[in-house]
Amino acid sequence: MSRIAGRFQALAEQGRKALIPYIVAGDPTREVTVQLMHRLVEAGADIIEVGVPFSDPMSEGPVIQLGHERALADGTSLRNVIDMVSQFRQQDNATPVLLMGYANPVEHMGYATFCDAAAAAGIDALLTVDIPPEEVEAVNAELVRVDMDNIFLIAPTTPDDRIEVIARQARGFIYYVSLKGVTGAGHLDVDDVTFHLDKIRSHSSLPVAVGFGIKDAASAMTVARVADGVVVGSALVNAMAQTIEEGGDTEAAITAATSLLSSIREGIDSLAS
């Protein structure tokens, strides 16, 4: 069983929901990321979603775009990101790590080269925002070869027949994008989320995590009532960026992120059945 499947199963047995923080690797600097990952685990992260910085992050809102820009300004490459996870694994062999990014850096490295390096580093899954099922065959074959999960997005605009196609190819969990928009947008509609999760579950027995638009314990709890996991990204990236903008050091920035994550952990655990 993959680390991701194992984690969701263990949580389900406890009646708890997965908490999945998203950070941009190399934001604010490369040296912070590994430490930040450990601290997120201490604060209650179940799975860490590590954003691979890209020059043209088309699905990101302004907060995460700036995170990508800061990471690139510090010279963060895809190789660096893989190395960071490898370093993280020296102390933590239990927490699943998935990379989220855009097609080009992965394609440029070569799907086979990437998958070999990622699997060796202990990376559990890949989510490429701009590789829909129509384009996934080449990268999927390599992910299967090294036994990594492939995380697909399903959107409010995804019709039933596509949900079925995606459900067939997805491994690990399914990521439901809670709204039409970019990351960090603020118009989450829980009835709509519930409606779509029901549809997804009629096609797949995989856990479903929900992301985009979850910014605090309250919004996380609303979603956790119906989903198997919640992804929190922009709110964490923003908490760190704001701390630094106000003169705080990286330690203060990490603390800002972890205290937000702890409060969300507490919130969703209060729902535990």
Add this chain to the structure above:
Amino acid sequence: MTSKMTQELFDTVPDCDGRFGVYGGKFVAETLMSALAELEALYRKLSADAAFQRELDEDLAHYVGRPSPLYEAKRWSNKVGGARIFLKREDLNHTGAHKVNNTVGQALLAKYMGKRRVIAETGAGQHGVATATIAARLGLECHVFMGEEDVRRQALNVYRMKLLGATVVPVTSGSRTLKDAMNEAMRDWVTNVDDTFYIIGTVAGPHPYPMLVRDFQSVIGRETRVQSLAQVGKLPDALVACVGGGSNAIGLFHPFLADDEVAMYGVEAGGHGVSTNQHAAPLTAGTPGILHGNRTYLMQDADGQIMHTHSVSAGLDYPGVGPEHSWLKDIGRVNYVVANDDEALAAFHSLTRIEGIMPALETAHALAYAEKLAATMTPEQMIVVNLSGRGDKDIHTVAQIDGLEM
């Protein structure tokens, strides 16, 4: 070319997945996939629909002013020496460039789909102006995304768009040019996909855009073919067009692709020179990758990050190119070459003074290469250059380079 390339070959692209060989495709976020499918289905239906085609043809004739003339630049040809040079006068279209051929078509699609709002990205501002124009005519809300750097260097077009009732949104992310404007337009589309039609201005983006923009722009080549036969009694020996995203070039080239005897040259922006990294010539100096929804040649670094580009012309200042051009390069049907900033500027001045036609700086790249090419040919041969746009919008840039304060 090694073997005869038939019309059949060119009719097979894009395939049903939107691929031109290994290029093209649909590399976008899931949220947009059903909108693309809906657009493709409607386009396939309407492109075979007589009423739609009639409405499009009428718009092109009476609103855009087609057909555009094929003009023999005799004085300029004499100065250059060698082949006869003809100019396909897309600068005489309503709004002053070839861009309107496509916006008229896509706006009709938007109307048939019942969308109340259109968005567009723009570099030089020509596509933005063409979109704002057609939006004004159809009473559609219009938002145009434009890099902050381009807002500065194309101030005249920015004001034109505002006069037409469009909202111009300056984009401050990344390199603040065309590629960033396209990112921002995609972000808007993903947010407002229910009521918004994204009018992409070039033959790039996810399928079906490279196909439908090509089809709408191919009117340029179809007319050129008829005009060449009528005016000269033969097909052109060579076609020359500038290539940023590549819409005016594909529009001119496409109807001639199966004509072996017609040589084709796509001219990329060499900027300060392709050896400097200060250019916008992905076909000449780039490698294949994925950006803005398609696989194509890109300017990228060793880590797959998209590089900043440079060109004196905002409309060519783009790190990618339409996927069909990538395919045409690989199969060897079209030659892709470069003209640098200074060569384009010289051609701008030359055509202005000798023919009384002021070309856009984008177009001037094609003219610069045509000068070199003509000199290697004979007076019995003819070249058609796509005069893709007029240069009024660039007067400020040219004056600045000449050290004048306007």
